[in-house]
Amino acid sequence: MTLLSVRGLTLALGGREILAGVDLEIEAGTVTGLVGASGSGKSLAALAMMGLAPEGAATGGSVRLGGQELQGAPEADLCRIRGRDIAMIFQEPLAALDPLRTIGDQVAETLLIHRAAPRAEARARAARMLARVGLGPDQVPPGRYPHELSGGQRQRVAIAMAVALRPRLLIADEPTTALDVVTQAGILRLLGGLVAAEGMALLLISHDLAVVAGMAGRVAVMEGGRIVEAGPARDLIARPAHPATQALVSAAGHRPARAAAPAPEPDAPPLLECRAVTRSYPLPRPHPFALRPRQLALDRVSLTLARGESVGVVGASGSGKSTLARAILGLDPIDAGEITLGGARIDPARMPRALRARMQAVFQDPYASFDPRQSVGRLIAEPFHLAPEVPAAERQDRVAEALRDVGLSPDDAGRRIHAFSGGQRQRIALARALVLRPDLIVLDEAVSALDLAVRARILDLLAGLQARHGLSYLFIGHDLGVVGAITDRVIVLEAGRIVEAGPTAQLLAAPEHPHTQALVAAIPHLPRP
Amino acid sequence: MLRFALLRLSSLVAGIFAASVIVFAVIEVIPGDPARVMLGLNASPETLAALRAELGLGGGPLARYLDWAGGLIRGDLGISYTYRVPVADLVAQRAGVSVPLAILALGLAVAIGLPAGLIAAARRGTAGDLAIMGATQIGIALPNFWFAMLLVSVFAVGAGWFPSGGFPGWDQGIAPNLRALVLPAVALALPQAAILARVLRAALLETLGQDYIRAARAKGLSRAQAILRHGLRNAMIPVLNPSGVQFSFLIAGAIIIENVFYLPGLGRLVFQAITQRDLIVVESVVMLLILAVVAVNFAVDLAYAAIDPRLRR
Numbered sequence: 001m002t003l004l005s006v007r008g009l010t011l012a013l014g015g016r017e018i019l020a021g022v023d024l025e026i027e028a029g030t031v032t033g034l035v036g037a038s039g040s041g042k043s044l045a046a047l048a049m050m051g052l053a054p055e056g057a058a059t060g061g062s063v064r065l066g067g068q069e070l071q072g073a074p075e076a077d078l079c080r081i082r083g084r085d086i087a088m089i090f091q092e093p094l095a096a097l098d099p100l101r102t103i104g105d106q107v108a109e110t111l112l113i114h115r116a117a118p119r120a121e122a123r124a125r126a127a128r129m130l131a132r133v134g135l136g137p138d139q140v141p142p143g144r145y146p147h148e149l150s151g152g153q154r155q156r157v158a159i160a161m162a163v164a165l166r167p168r169l170l171i172a173d174e175p176t177t178a179l180d181v182v183t184q185a186g187i188l189r190l191l192g193g194l195v196a197a198e199g200m201a202l203l204l205i206s207h208d209l210a211v212v213a214g215m216a217g218r219v220a221v222m223e224g225g226r227i228v229e230a231g232p233a234r235d236l237i238a239r240p241a242h243p244a245t246q247a248l249v250s251a252a253g254h255r256p257a258r259a260a261a262p263a264p265e266p267d268a269p270p271l272l273e274c275r276a277v278t279r280s281y282p283l284p285r286p287h288p289f290a291l292r293p294r295q296l297a298l299d300r301v302s303l304t305l306a307r308g309e310s311v312g313v314v315g316a317s318g319s320g321k322s323t324l325a326r327a328i329l330g331l332d333p334i335d336a337g338e339i340t341l342g343g344a345r346i347d348p349a350r351m352p353r354a355l356r357a358r359m360q361a362v363f364q365d366p367y368a369s370f371d372p373r374q375s376v377g378r379l380i381a382e383p384f385h386l387a388p389e390v391p392a393a394e395r396q397d398r399v400a401e402a403l404r405d406v407g408l409s410p411d412d413a414g415r416r417i418h419a420f421s422g423g424q425r426q427r428i429a430l431a432r433a434l435v436l437r438p439d440l441i442v443l444d445e446a447v448s449a450l451d452l453a454v455r456a457r458i459l460d461l462l463a464g465l466q467a468r469h470g471l472s473y474l475f476i477g478h479d480l481g482v483v484g485a486i487t488d489r490v491i492v493l494e495a496g497r498i499v500e501a502g503p504t505a506q507l508l509a510a511p512e513h514p515h516t517q518a519l520v521a522a523i524p525h526l527p528r529p
Numbered sequence: 530m531l532r533f534a535l536l537r538l539s540s541l542v543a544g545i546f547a548a549s550v551i552v553f554a555v556i557e558v559i560p561g562d563p564a565r566v567m568l569g570l571n572a573s574p575e576t577l578a579a580l581r582a583e584l585g586l587g588g589g590p591l592a593r594y595l596d597w598a599g600g601l602i603r604g605d606l607g608i609s610y611t612y613r614v615p616v617a618d619l620v621a622q623r624a625g626v627s628v629p630l631a632i633l634a635l636g637l638a639v640a641i642g643l644p645a646g647l648i649a650a651a652r653r654g655t656a657g658d659l660a661i662m663g664a665t666q667i668g669i670a671l672p673n674f675w676f677a678m679l680l681v682s683v684f685a686v687g688a689g690w691f692p693s694g695g696f697p698g699w700d701q702g703i704a705p706n707l708r709a710l711v712l713p714a715v716a717l718a719l720p721q722a723a724i725l726a727r728v729l730r731a732a733l734l735e736t737l738g739q740d741y742i743r744a745a746r747a748k749g750l751s752r753a754q755a756i757l758r759h760g761l762r763n764a765m766i767p768v769l770n771p772s773g774v775q776f777s778f779l780i781a782g783a784i785i786i787e788n789v790f791y792l793p794g795l796g797r798l799v800f801q802a803i804t805q806r807d808l809i810v811v812e813s814v815v816m817l818l819i820l821a822v823v824a825v826n827f828a829v830d831l832a833y834a835a836i837d838p839r840l841r842r
Contacts, residue, residue, distance in 0.1 A: 079750070081749075082749040083748040083749030087748070089744075090747075095741060096744040098745070101759075109745075114749055147838070161744070
């Protein structure tokens with residue numbers, strides 16, 4: 001039985017057409033995937049279906065839920081339908097909860113607003129709902145506030161909020177994109193279990209075909225504001241007809257072609273060496289006279305990185321990955337142990353500029369890591385303050401060369417950063433890292449914020465640059481699938497400790513430590529045709 | 530929460546102490562003899578000596594400060610030179626006008642500013658929003674004493690609904706006194722309401738763009754419900770801070786407004802005391818106003834913590 005029938009759904013914002021006639025059918029009690037690159041209109045399509053298009057948007061076409069037309073229905077009717085018949089969860093679990101209200105209150109509100117239960121009963125049902133999504137009263141009682149929860153826990157609250165009234169249709173818009181892969185696998189399992197148990201239909205929206213393919217019976221592919229291909233998930237992945245679908249299939253699990261690292265000369269000293277690096281952070285005192293407790297972020301971490309090699313550091317959020325990156329870059333001090341780069345000791349208090357110039361970093365957020373007022377040329381030339389010996393005349397040529405290296409044009413040096421997309425910005429960040437011709441580039445979640453297709457191109461670029469310039473990479477990430485694609489060896493961190501290390505292929509094929517096994521199992525895969 | 534309150538309380542005490550030192554020092558650093566400054570050039574040596582004794586000008590600055598501060602704590606503010614009555618009585622009597630005026634003005638500012646900001650944000654870009662924002666622009670730009678004169682000419686001189694100035698005194702019953710306070714309170718409140726409306730509108734618009742508002746709408750809340758239940762409370766966080774600062778402006782404004790309306794309040798008292806060089810009164814009233822501002826800011830801090838669970842540690 002068709003639950004939701006969308007016909008010719010259009011949406012224009014400020015005169016610009018964003019949805020150009022979306023057609024979609026969702027059967028009751030089934031899981032449907034909606035995939036597409038970022039900017040293809042997936043999220044706005046979902047919002048338009050719920051009658052929540054942004055202010056000033058002009059919508060047209062038809063959205064029928066169980067025979068009732070929602071497009072143009074009175075707002076009061078839509079309010080009764082939202083939350084009761086159709087519910088939605090969003091991408092950013094950090095932002096989707098009201099920071100000033102307890103999680104129990106926010107779940108109970110769904111029941112109260114639809115007058116489904118009196119206040120006391122609503123609270124009790126909210127507590128049961130929270131327990132059902134894995135937030136039992138012993139670990140995460142309903143009296144907690146959102147800021148006291150982790151990202152994955154908050155997304156569980158959002159799910160409890162959405163399914164409290166057992167809606168007939170749940171729309172999940174990139175519900176796991178902001179989470180690490182292990183948490184992602186947990187949330188997807190929870191969603192799958194809930195819709196099966198309650199007989200709900202699920203519209204799962206993602207840019208990652210592999211995330212959707214594991215759950216959805218049918219998949220619709222969106223590009224340029226319309227559905228370009230739809231069908232059973234297996235058929236679609238096995239025989240993608242439309243170029244957009246083909247691109248999504250090839251981007252999922254993309255591995256850049258790269259040569260294996262040159263076999264290191266047996267007695268050559270490593271480029272980077274960490275010996276028993278230990279670092280702890282002070283925690284707030286439990287009471288004013290207590291000793292400050294300390295959180296151990298890195299516990300005797302040792303690793304080596306040879307010239308021209310790529311080493312991955314993988315772990316869940318909070319495992320100490322970024323602390324390690326900052327220590328290696330000489331940004332934060334360490335409590336014990338030693339870090340050397342090419343034999344020179346790294347000490348943030350006394351670090352010659354020439355030593356800093358030998359390693360550069362690319363961070364996760366391509367939007368936050370640039371000053372918006374400076375031209376791209378100036379941004380890329382910034383590291384030259386570490387190399388005052390490079391004459392000004394040569395700097396411009398080096399900037400142009402770095403831009404060409406990352407696939408941009410030297411003319412882009414005069415433009416401002418806001419003119420570039422997320423993927424282009426990450427290329428600019430790479431150009432900034434390359435301009436000093438360093439030995440080592442530390443990539444801290446450098447592709448995590450990128451859409452899959454963009455990510456695939458950046459990984460290709462990284463592989464090419466490494467071959468051309470003999471670079472070494474320290475590639476830090478939460479997704480073993482991504483880290484594995486670009487590294488020779490991988491180190492797995494858990495709670496500040498190395499739990500497993502080895503050649504990438506071997507680690508992926510036969511993980512030994514339970515945590516590594518969980519990381520390997522969490523990698524989303526396209527089903528084999 | 531208790532820890533937070535204690536922390537704030539200690540900074541409040543430190544703030545009051547620092548303010549008292551500054552107020553005392555200002556009197557101290559006035560060149561020459563405070564008694565001579567107060568009495569003017571033509572004072573006879575006898576009156577000068579008498580005032581010096583009264584002011585307790587003997588002894589070192591530290592001893593004098595401790596004496597003065599001790600008096601403040603006990604409620605003994607000394608004797609006013611011009612009125613020849615204890616300053617404490619004078620202040621208490623005048624506060625009977627100023628405090629109701631401040632409360633009335635604050636209440637009016639909130640009663641006008643809050644709905645105005647709410648409506649402007651909820652109807653962003655409509656004629657109503659434009660009208661409210663235009664009005665607030667005027668409210669901020671025009672000085673409150675000009676409003677006061679406008680109100681007097683329209684509602685007192687023209688319509689005759691309210692007295693144009695003066696204060697009958699609380700022994701005459703509540704109604705005539707409230708009538709006397711209406712126009713001054715409106716004149717004081719309008720600029721405050723305009724600022725509040727603008728700050729609230731900006732804060733609400735920021736809040737309404739948040740994901741949790743969209744999530745609330747997806748739960749089935751109407752736009753109005755989402756604004757009132759989730760938007761307003763979150764928007765109060767950025768609104769509260771300027772409110773504390775604004776209270777000092779309200780007090781400063783009261784000094785002018787009380788003079789425009791001939792209200793025998795603290796503002797008028799301090800104004801007269803300055804012209805008559807009654808430094809004892811000036812010192813005491815300034816200290817009192819500082820206390821009021823610091824206390825209001827302390828209350829604002831506590832309100833912050835009450836609203837925002839992230840601040841309670």
